[in-house]
Amino acid sequence: MVNVGLFVRIEAEPGHEAAVEAQLKAALAHVEAESGTVVWLALRLGPGIYAVVDAFPGEADRQAHLEAGRTRLAEALEHFAHPPTLERTDVIAAKIPSLGA
Structure with missing residues (x-):
């Protein structure tokens, strides 16, 4: 069950989009080690605009x-x-699949 979350909006400096995406992708390994982070998504909302949603x-x-x-x-x-x-x-409200069950 998840009860609280975060919504983080990120705007890349023009020309830095690849660096922001690389940083977000690299963060996944760290987040996977956090037992209390049940949901974590890094999203591209549009050119140079990103969001991280976690619960x-x-x-x-x-x-x-x-x-x-x-x-x-x-x-x-x-x-x-x-x-x-x-x-x-x-x-x-949330729908979270049970992985590995």
């Missing part, structure tokens, strides 16, 4: 994910047109 069972897991990603985010700021916007969300 967690509770606030402690969400906070642990934020702390783990803080350094990676700081290393990528030069590739962003402006700092990413981060919205804390409540999950009101």
Whole structure:
């Protein structure tokens, strides 16, 4: 069950789209190691516009994910047109497949 989430909107600096996408793809390995991150998606919304959507069972897991990603985010700021916007969300409904069951 997931109860809380994050929605992060990222705008790449013009010409830095490939670097932003590479950073997002590289983040997957780190996120897979986080047992409390139940859902994690990196999305391209349009040219140079990206979003990360993730969901967690509770606030402690969400906070642990934020702390783990803080350094990676700081290393990528030069590739962003402006700092990413981060919205804390409540999950009101979800369909999450049980993988490996």
